[in-house]
Amino acid sequence: MEKVIEMKGITKVFPGVVANDKVDFDLKKGEIHVLLGENGAGKTTLMNVLYGLYQQEEGTILINGEEVKIANPAKAIELGIGMIHQHFMLVDIFTVTENIILGNEPRRGLKIDIDKARKEVQELADRYDFNIDPDALIKDITVGQQQKVEILKALYRNTDILILDEPTAVLTPQEIDELEIILRNLTREGKSVILITHKLKEIMKMSDRVTILRLGKVVGEVMTEDTTIPKLAEMMVGRAVKLSVEKDPHEAKEEVLVVKNLNYKDERGVAKLKDLSFSVKRGEILGIAGVDGNGQHEMVEILTGLVAAESGSAVLEGVEILGYTPDKVIKAGMANIPQDRHKRGLVLDFPLYENAILGQHKEDQFNKGISLDYPMIKKYTRDLIEDFDIRTPNELVSARSLSGGNQQKLIAAREISKDPTVLIASQPTRGLDVGAIEYIHKRLIRERDHDKAVILVSLELDEIMDLSDRISVIYDGHISTTIDREQATENKLGILMAGGSLEPEMTPSVTAQTVEKKITQENGEEEVHHGKEK
Numbered sequence: 001m002e003k004v005i006e007m008k009g010i011t012k013v014f015p016g017v018v019a020n021d022k023v024d025f026d027l028k029k030g031e032i033h034v035l036l037g038e039n040g041a042g043k044t045t046l047m048n049v050l051y052g053l054y055q056q057e058e059g060t061i062l063i064n065g066e067e068v069k070i071a072n073p074a075k076a077i078e079l080g081i082g083m084i085h086q087h088f089m090l091v092d093i094f095t096v097t098e099n100i101i102l103g104n105e106p107r108r109g110l111k112i113d114i115d116k117a118r119k120e121v122q123e124l125a126d127r128y129d130f131n132i133d134p135d136a137l138i139k140d141i142t143v144g145q146q147q148k149v150e151i152l153k154a155l156y157r158n159t160d161i162l163i164l165d166e167p168t169a170v171l172t173p174q175e176i177d178e179l180e181i182i183l184r185n186l187t188r189e190g191k192s193v194i195l196i197t198h199k200l201k202e203i204m205k206m207s208d209r210v211t212i213l214r215l216g217k218v219v220g221e222v223m224t225e226d227t228t229i230p231k232l233a234e235m236m237v238g239r240a241v242k243l244s245v246e247k248d249p250h251e252a253k254e255e256v257l258v259v260k261n262l263n264y265k266d267e268r269g270v271a272k273l274k275d276l277s278f279s280v281k282r283g284e285i286l287g288i289a290g291v292d293g294n295g296q297h298e299m300v301e302i303l304t305g306l307v308a309a310e311s312g313s314a315v316l317e318g319v320e321i322l323g324y325t326p327d328k329v330i331k332a333g334m335a336n337i338p339q340d341r342h343k344r345g346l347v348l349d350f351p352l353y354e355n356a357i358l359g360q361h362k363e364d365q366f367n368k369g370i371s372l373d374y375p376m377i378k379k380y381t382r383d384l385i386e387d388f389d390i391r392t393p394n395e396l397v398s399a400r401s402l403s404g405g406n407q408q409k410l411i412a413a414r415e416i417s418k419d420p421t422v423l424i425a426s427q428p429t430r431g432l433d434v435g436a437i438e439y440i441h442k443r444l445i446r447e448r449d450h451d452k453a454v455i456l457v458s459l460e461l462d463e464i465m466d467l468s469d470r471i472s473v474i475y476d477g478h479i480s481t482t483i484d485r486e487q488a489t490e491n492k493l494g495i496l497m498a499g500g501s502l503e504p505e506m507t508p509s510v511t512a513q514t515v516e517k518k519i520t521q522e523n524g525e526e527e528v529h530h531g532k533e534k
Contacts, residue, residue, distance in 0.1 A: 039405025082154030287468030333421035
């Protein structure tokens with residue numbers, strides 16, 4: 001199989017960090033090749049070099065056997081290379097068509113020929129079986145559809161080599177299955193795909209070959225069919241990794257947060273929360289399971305004081321906190337690891353020591369008279385860096401310079417160090433490698449074992465089932481069911497997340513078995529009914 005890309009001896013240096021150290025990497029025509037490594041291993045940096053966002057200090061790049069200089073993304077696109085970043089590069093208020101043609105608009109005279117563009121976009125979407133409305137605004141479509149727009153944007157520019165950075169980090173299980181089909185269809189057409197991902201299960205399903213980076217160097221290359229998940233994890237981290245969560249039994253105590261009948265409508269008047277109610281106890285992890293877009297995000301923003309509910313109640317240790325400002329919510333005893341670490345978690349251009357005290361900067365311990373006590377703050381941050389194993393040269397660098405996993409560790413360190421009564425962890429391991437995931441999971445369990453109440457909001461069913469003591473399923477803006485972890489199975493949760501019910505007295509047309517049949521058929525599995533094959 002011919003090589004469409006060869007990267008030889010690529011070295012990329014940032015101040016104080018060798019991000020890529022004489023890296024060799026190649027991509028064959030019609031294959032899906034995964035770049036695997038811990039956060040900060042140099043995967044995205046290597047691909048940014050290939051896409052022209054960075055210039056290497058050493059090394060050469062060959063495209064279809066010819067050496068090239070890729071000075072910028074425009075040159076990469078000219079060479080047939082497209083890159084879809086982890087955080088999508090779309091304009092929310094533009095339509096699907098406007099985003100896809102942006103910078104490459106067809107014209108009729110001096111004007112953009114929007115009718116021609118819309119037709120071309122529709123034909124491209126139909127060709128790849130993408131069910132997308134060319135006139136829909138980006139802000140009104142799902143994250144999975146936004147990713148399809150990014151893929152179409154690359155294909156519109158005649159891309160032959162597609163780079164996807166953490167493509168499944170924001171997708172539901174169903175959307176991940178769709179992505180696999182899309183990528184396989186692309187490779188059948190002779191296109192080649194590079195995936196940057198941490199998700200080992202998806203690597204085994206989607207890829208043909210895997211190259212593993214550690215600390216900027218290639219430590220191995222394997223054919224996917226010749227390896228296993230534990231082997232990949234060990235090569236990536238450099239040690240054996242426990243892929244299952246170890247959690248001792250812990251007796252939950254009294255309820256510390258009781259939420260009743262939360263109602264909320266968005267700016268368009270669409271009801272996002274509908275009489276949502278739940279409670280969480282001291283010394284337990286309550287998992288909130290659900291397909292993205294069912295009200296999880298709005299629930300967290302209301303509880304943390306970022307938006308106001310229309311009605312309802314949220315009582316934290318006997319105090320009504322609904323309507324509190326975010327700083328009053330923190331003082332009342334609640335902390336939050338937000339789902340979007342860039343938008344809600346960090347000020348990326350601030351140094352680590354300033355990010356480490358966000359939300360606490362008014363506390364006496366960080367102040368000296370009328371000014372901040374910077375020597376004390378820096379020491380506090382160094383202690384967090386050591387305690388939470390944050391990989392960074394020092395506390396002076398900007399948050400932007402950290403890898404995604406280390407940014408997440410910094411946020412977790414800051415929120416846990418507030419010593420909250422209730423810790424909300426919303427998508428706490430999104431986009432993290434197995435080593436960072438293992439660490440975050442241990443810290444959440446430690447908080448629970450120290451009699452904190454933890455609310456875990458996650459789209460990852462494995463994570464919900466591994467960590468939770470009780471599981472509440474959110475569907476269409478309300479909690480449909482809450483069950484003990486021992487009663488939960490992936491099948492039961494899948495039925496509930498799809499809007500089904502486990503109640504046996506329901507009529508056959510809408511029973512759980514009906515929903516189960518739909519789910520199993522969509523997953524290509526044997527239909528099962530009451531434990532027997534039909």
